[in-house]
Amino acid sequence: MDETEFWEIVDGAREASGGDPEDQADLMVERLLRLDPESVVDFARHFEARWNRAWTWDLWGAAALLLGGVSDDAFDSFRCWLIGQGRTVFEGGVHDPDSLAELLDGFDEDLDGDGEELGYAADEAYERLTGAETPDLGVPGQPAEPEGTPLDLDDDTALAARLPRLWERYGA
Numbered sequence: 001m002d003e004t005e006f007w008e009i010v011d012g013a014r015e016a017s018g019g020d021p022e023d024q025a026d027l028m029v030e031r032l033l034r035l036d037p038e039s040v041v042d043f044a045r046h047f048e049a050r051w052n053r054a055w056t057w058d059l060w061g062a063a064a065l066l067l068g069g070v071s072d073d074a075f076d077s078f079r080c081w082l083i084g085q086g087r088t089v090f091e092g093g094v095h096d097p098d099s100l101a102e103l104l105d106g107f108d109e110d111l112d113g114d115g116e117e118l119g120y121a122a123d124e125a126y127e128r129l130t131g132a133e134t135p136d137l138g139v140p141g142q143p144a145e146p147e148g149t150p151l152d153l154d155d156d157t158a159l160a161a162r163l164p165r166l167w168e169r170y171g172a
Helices: 003-017 021-032 037-053 057-067 072-084 087-095 097-103 116-130 156-162 164-170
Strands: none
Touching (some): 003 021, 003 072, 021 072, 021 116, 057 087, 057 097, 057 164, 072 087, 097 164
């Protein structure tokens, strides 16, 4: 599976789900079940690599602004959700987290930002296809600390300075 096929599955499931992350995860599992196990593992590798790429201080700050604060676990779920938003939003957000102010239409912190189930879609599909757990993906793990300059997520002044467009639209 190449990158284009990966994004076609993510985008197709998002569009068919109307943006609901739980429904999107179910649809991704359905689509992955039509593939052979190695393709499902490839999908998991693509997902994991992007999840690791989103391990940045600036994206964590963006998640804190969008969600009104964010724990470690909530940021993990946010990164899954960000991948689920598709290639354009994901790449734009990783490249310039502040651009999420323009890339996201009507973010609702009660409905958006939690895509934990998306992170398990490939595992579920693989297990259903093979009866076994997903093998080691061979993808380097995320570093101990997020990439970039550390950011105090509780400091409104720092968040506003680092992410001015998001602050203007979603800040306190």
